[in-house]
Amino acid sequence: MRLLNLLLICWCQGIPMMQLLGVPGLGMMPIRHFQTRMPAVPSATSRSTLTRQWELLKLLPPKGPGITTLELQRLLGDAGHETTKRTIERDLVELSRLFPLQCNNKGMPYGWHWMPGKSAELPGITLGEALTLRLVEGSIRPLIPAFMLKTLEPRFNLARQKLEAMSEENPSARWQDKVASVQPELTQIPPEINADLLDVIQQALMNDTQLSCRYYSAHKNQFHNFTLNPLGLVQRAHTTYLIASAEPFDDIRQFVVHRFEEARGLPTQCFKPEGFDLQDYVDSGAMQFGTHEKIKLEAWISEGLARLLQETPISHDMLLVAEDEGSRLTATVNDSWELKWWILSHAGSIQIQQPQGLRDEIQQRLRAALELHEQAPDS
Numbered sequence: 001m002r003l004l005n006l007l008l009i010c011w012c013q014g015i016p017m018m019q020l021l022g023v024p025g026l027g028m029m030p031i032r033h034f035q036t037r038m039p040a041v042p043s044a045t046s047r048s049t050l051t052r053q054w055e056l057l058k059l060l061p062p063k064g065p066g067i068t069t070l071e072l073q074r075l076l077g078d079a080g081h082e083t084t085k086r087t088i089e090r091d092l093v094e095l096s097r098l099f100p101l102q103c104n105n106k107g108m109p110y111g112w113h114w115m116p117g118k119s120a121e122l123p124g125i126t127l128g129e130a131l132t133l134r135l136v137e138g139s140i141r142p143l144i145p146a147f148m149l150k151t152l153e154p155r156f157n158l159a160r161q162k163l164e165a166m167s168e169e170n171p172s173a174r175w176q177d178k179v180a181s182v183q184p185e186l187t188q189i190p191p192e193i194n195a196d197l198l199d200v201i202q203q204a205l206m207n208d209t210q211l212s213c214r215y216y217s218a219h220k221n222q223f224h225n226f227t228l229n230p231l232g233l234v235q236r237a238h239t240t241y242l243i244a245s246a247e248p249f250d251d252i253r254q255f256v257v258h259r260f261e262e263a264r265g266l267p268t269q270c271f272k273p274e275g276f277d278l279q280d281y282v283d284s285g286a287m288q289f290g291t292h293e294k295i296k297l298e299a300w301i302s303e304g305l306a307r308l309l310q311e312t313p314i315s316h317d318m319l320l321v322a323e324d325e326g327s328r329l330t331a332t333v334n335d336s337w338e339l340k341w342w343i344l345s346h347a348g349s350i351q352i353q354q355p356q357g358l359r360d361e362i363q364q365r366l367r368a369a370l371e372l373h374e375q376a377p378d379s
Contacts, residue, residue, distance in 0.1 A: 052081045066104045066111025079125045133159035190238040191258040200263045214262040229270040233277035288336035295335045298354040305349040
């Protein structure tokens with residue numbers, strides 16, 4: 001642990017690991033010694049050496065026969081650390097004085113690995129992981145509540161630090177300038193969730209105990225008191241739902257977590273329907289608000305919409321047949337609110353043919369929208 005603490009100091013100060021080699025009494029060296037001797041702002045060369053060595057340690061296997069320096073050179077290059085075989089050999093020799101590393105010299109070429117039982121899980125992420133996190137960060141932030149973001153912030157910060165360090169090591173790469181995320185202009189802000197109430201709900205889920213709560217029903221615009229049997233939490237877009245049954249009923253309902261005003265854990269064991277499985281519940285379409293039934297959608301769509309659906313189909317069995325000035329669409333989909341919102345968003349490019357009930361509902365909604373917009377706006 002003293003060695004790892006010292007390495008963390010080196011990371012903050014930007015000290016290459018091999019600079020520690022001449023330090024006697026490694027574990028006893030006072031921290032102030034490094035703070036006074038080292039520059040406040042480490043050089044790019046120091047950070048480059050440290051990040052390369054750190055990556056090198058992460059690449060070493062836990063046991064023999066080990067990995068060759070040529071293979072390490074290739075893997076380091078893939079991670080963004082272009083270096084020579086000779087530099088890697090020098091790093092390994094010097095790192096073996098600090099870490100329990102072993103060189104397998106029983107055959108050629110030599111292989112390097114951690115000593116048996118001595119491998120370490122080192123913090124950090126690969127270049128690919130850093131790029132992926134930077135790409136999804138902007139997309140995730142508007143969708144999930146603050147309490148979930150808190151658990152991801154350390155990884156997002158680590159990704160930014162990784163890309164900044166790589167850009168300083170190789171200015172021509174400029175990794176930070178090569179990834180970006182664009183959000184839709186109209187996005188809803190995730191609702192705030194009371195962290196204390198969420199903790200109570202999570203504890204009840206973990207302990208399989210009941211909840212006493214006060215809940216706001218947006219549909220009825222009033223509060224209700226419930227004794228709930230919590231069964232699971234589901235994240236749908238930017239809204240978190242508690243899946244539960246409410247005493248004395250056994251039907252499974254969905255409660256929006258940010259609408260809980262009060263929640264208190266009870267010592268009584270919760271009732272769980274026989275055979276209930278949260279993933280099966282989600283897969284059944286229960287979270288796709290509507291009838292949850294599968295329907296065979298048949299429609300005419302424009303050429304432009306057909307091109308879009310060829311790239312992003314709406315179902316696995318979707319079929320497009322080209323016709324004059326458009327295509328015939330057939331697909332098995334859930335009869336959900338989202339389906340109707342999608343159809344209405346493409347109102348000028350799609351004509352529903354079957355099922356008749358869906359066609360009638362879309363016509364009714366379009367007529368209502370037209371009547372509303374034909375009215376003169378209030379002055």
